[in-house]
Amino acid sequence: MTRIDAKFAELSAAGKKAFVSYIMAGDPDFDTSLAIVKGLPGAGVDIIELGLPFTDPMADGPTIQLAGQRALAAGMTLDRTLELVADFRKSDDTTPIVLMGYYNPVYNQGVDTFLQKARAAGVDGLIIVDLPPEEDSELCLPAQEAGLNFIRLATPTTDDKRLPTVLQNTSGFVYYVSITGITGSAEADSGDVGPEVARIKAQTDLPVIVGFGINTPEKSRAIAGIADGVVVGSAIVALIGEGRPVAEVLDFVRTLSDGAHSI
Amino acid sequence: MNDLFNSFMSGPDESGRFGIFGGRFVSETLMPLILSLEEEYEKAKTDQSFWDQMDDLWKNYVGRPSPLYHAERLTQHLGGAKIYLKRDELNHTGAHKINNVLGQIILAMRMGKTRIIAETGAGQHGVATATVCAKFGLKCIVYMGAHDVQRQAPNVFRMRLLGAEVIPVTSGRGTLKDAMNDALRDWVTNVRDTFYCIGTVAGPHPYPAMVRDFQSIIGKEAKVQMMEAEGRLPDTLIAAIGGGSNAMGLFFPFLDDKDVNIIGVEAGGKGVNAKMEHCASLTGGRPGVLHGNRTYLLQDDDGQILEGYSISAGLDYPGIGPEHSWLHEVGRAKYVSITDMEALEAFQLSCELEGIIPALEPSHALAHVMKIAPELPADHLICMNMCGRGDKDIFTVAKHLGFDMSDTEGRVAG
Numbered sequence: 199m200t201r202i203d204a205k206f207a208e209l210s211a212a213g214k215k216a217f218v219s220y221i222m223a224g225d226p227d228f229d230t231s232l233a234i235v236k237g238l239p240g241a242g243v244d245i246i247e248l249g250l251p252f253t254d255p256m257a258d259g260p261t262i263q264l265a266g267q268r269a270l271a272a273g274m275t276l277d278r279t280l281e282l283v284a285d286f287r288k289s290d291d292t293t294p295i296v297l298m299g300y301y302n303p304v305y306n307q308g309v310d311t312f313l314q315k316a317r318a319a320g321v322d323g324l325i326i327v328d329l330p331p332e333e334d335s336e337l338c339l340p341a342q343e344a345g346l347n348f349i350r351l352a353t354p355t356t357d358d359k360r361l362p363t364v365l366q367n368t369s370g371f372v373y374y375v376s377i378t379g380i381t382g383s384a385e386a387d388s389g390d391v392g393p394e395v396a397r398i399k400a401q402t403d404l405p406v407i408v409g410f411g412i413n414t415p416e417k418s419r420a421i422a423g424i425a426d427g428v429v430v431g432s433a434i435v436a437l438i439g440e441g442r443p444v445a446e447v448l449d450f451v452r453t454l455s456d457g458a459h460s461i
Numbered sequence: 462m463n464d465l466f467n468s469f470m471s472g473p474d475e476s477g478r479f480g481i482f483g484g485r486f487v488s489e490t491l492m493p494l495i496l497s498l499e500e501e502y503e504k505a506k507t508d509q510s511f512w513d514q515m516d517d518l519w520k521n522y523v524g525r526p527s528p529l530y531h532a533e534r535l536t537q538h539l540g541g542a543k544i545y546l547k548r549d550e551l552n553h554t555g556a557h558k559i560n561n562v563l564g565q566i567i568l569a570m571r572m573g574k575t576r577i578i579a580e581t582g583a584g585q586h587g588v589a590t591a592t593v594c595a596k597f598g599l600k601c602i603v604y605m606g607a608h609d610v611q612r613q614a615p616n617v618f619r620m621r622l623l624g625a626e627v628i629p630v631t632s633g634r635g636t637l638k639d640a641m642n643d644a645l646r647d648w649v650t651n652v653r654d655t656f657y658c659i660g661t662v663a664g665p666h667p668y669p670a671m672v673r674d675f676q677s678i679i680g681k682e683a684k685v686q687m688m689e690a691e692g693r694l695p696d697t698l699i700a701a702i703g704g705g706s707n708a709m710g711l712f713f714p715f716l717d718d719k720d721v722n723i724i725g726v727e728a729g730g731k732g733v734n735a736k737m738e739h740c741a742s743l744t745g746g747r748p749g750v751l752h753g754n755r756t757y758l759l760q761d762d763d764g765q766i767l768e769g770y771s772i773s774a775g776l777d778y779p780g781i782g783p784e785h786s787w788l789h790e791v792g793r794a795k796y797v798s799i800t801d802m803e804a805l806e807a808f809q810l811s812c813e814l815e816g817i818i819p820a821l822e823p824s825h826a827l828a829h830v831m832k833i834a835p836e837l838p839a840d841h842l843i844c845m846n847m848c849g850r851g852d853k854d855i856f857t858v859a860k861h862l863g864f865d866m867s868d869t870e871g872r873v874a875g
Binding site for chain 1: 651
């Protein structure tokens with residue numbers, strides 16, 4: 199059982215929905231980023247998604263692209279991201295951490311080396327955007343063997359015929375991308391999302407978490423009402439990009455998590 | 462090489478791989494689109510009416526076959542091998558790009574797509590896409606790096622005349638790689654009505670194989686024409702490589718002709734050294750994953766993609782088509798690099814000796830011809846792909862040669 203599985207068991211027992219936050223590791227610099235990550239559980243975050251900076255984030259909008267560029271400019275690397283996780287783990291051994299990013303930096307480091315280091319650092323799961331089920335042998339299967347969850351994205355274009363393929367080697371939870379588009383663009387319409395979540399839940403026992411296009415406490419609450427949890431990324435990253443103090447960023451996160459937890 | 466069962470022409474396998482290269486490294490949103498494109502292409506491949514339509518357009522709209530031209534004065538000047546140029550610069554729109562665009566646009570229409578997006582570097586693929594979209598009445602959006610918009614101004618105007626919307630891309634450093642990122646972002650947003658027309662033999666499967674198949678008309682014609690002219694196959698094929706579509710088009714039909722040497726020429730920029738001011742992915746890069754495929758990439762120690770550099774916007778890409786990566790590793794083709802300065806010299810020589818103003822891209826191929834031809838015997842046949850004409854590049858070349866275009870006396874500056 200990973201920390202992710204334990205967290206969902208705990209939430210389920212308490213009848214609560216999950217609030218998942220995304221920030222870019224190392225944005226705007228290592229120390230500030232670490233301070234924010236350390237504050238997230240206290241701001242009501244159940245699962246922390248940490249973005250892996252990459253030069254070519256093809257599924258991300260300008261907000262997260264720029265965050266990646268800031269992190270890279272400040273010297274962030276894959277190894278430094280793992281150091282950040284290890285540092286966080288010194289004071290928190292229960293909040294799950296999921297790394298989200300693109301395959302090349304992982305492939306470049308070598309899958310086995312990366313998995314060994316990630317596990318040692320205290321990473322619980324991976325979301326690698328450009329690894330669809332067709333490429334499962336690359337990282338998905340080795341990651342599961344190494345005891346990490348591999349969380350898959352399901353999208354509005356994933357039809358019923360394809361859904362079993364997508365769900366097959368997924369673990370931890372399913373991340374439903376509520377829109378066709380990039381992060382931080384269109385707003386999710388809870389009217390469309392409800393039936394889609396139901397469609398996925400009919401085929402899996404895993405929790406279904408919804409992300410993309412959720413940017414306010416109200417949206418957070420609305421989506422939490424129809425799924426097992428919500429992810430907010432760009433709206434938080436935008437505040438960090440504006441150079442707001444850590445406390446202010448965490449206050450905003452608190453309003454979002456309150457939204458999700460008020461269900 | 463024993464497990465290659467005698468043929469270099471059987472790839473990719475069903476997962477879209479050439480050896481370890483290629484594949485389908487895209488987000489889930491795009492995966493169903495790519496699978497349906499593959500299905501449509503597999504159907505079209507064996508549908509005679511599709512190829513009849515292609516043949517008709519290639520002949521009557523593009524002007525194919527392009528001539529195989531014996532460059533007599535160049536041959537004399539270099540004093541060695543006999544040099545033939547495959548004149549794909551004479552195609553409608555001035556480059557090989559349209560060979561592939563026609564195929565993809567016909568597929569798009571068969572799939573009921575009404576909105577076409579494309580990325581472009583030098584602008585040749587953008588112009589070809591805008592042209593074919595105009596011909597068929599389709600909406601066309603071209604993503605072009607802001608830096609390239611500046612250095613390829615004539616092609617930007619051409620695309621706009623043809624009714625395309627040109628979107629300058631400012632993310633990253635504003636070159637071809639960034640344009641491709643933004644085209645992918647558009648596609649993931651407009652999945653229902655949009656077809657992504659990729660200009661080179663890269664991207665997720667089936668693009669590398671599909672674009673190669675469409676461009677293979679170059680090599681098929683060259684084979685027949687060389688047999689007619691010389692009664693035998695060429696000894697050496699040479700083509701320039703950015704993503705590698707003109708090269709793949711020339712090389713592919715010859716891959717199993719083991720006596721034919723195959724040479725791809727990468728852009729060496731200011732020199733292939735530690736400063737990475739070049740675009741020679743095979744000479745100076747290593748395998749990685751970008752834009753839907755595994756291939757050789759310019760990248761740093763952390764796996765971050767580096768911006769390439771070349772005088773030629775069409776070669777300014779940090780990756781290369783996966784089939785080239787494979788041909789490189791199995792040793793069927795050899796890859797070399799040519800610097801900006803060498804390409805500029807070849808550009809001028811072609812103008813002076815043959816009356817052909819070449820694009821900067823094939824000028825790289827020609828520069829390698831200049832290197833090897835003098836050492837080869839007179840009966841050695843070289844076939845080089847003159848894949849584009851240089852009208853679009855005259856401003857860049859003028860700048861590098863210190864020629865002031867605004868000076869009506871035509872004086873060389875300073």
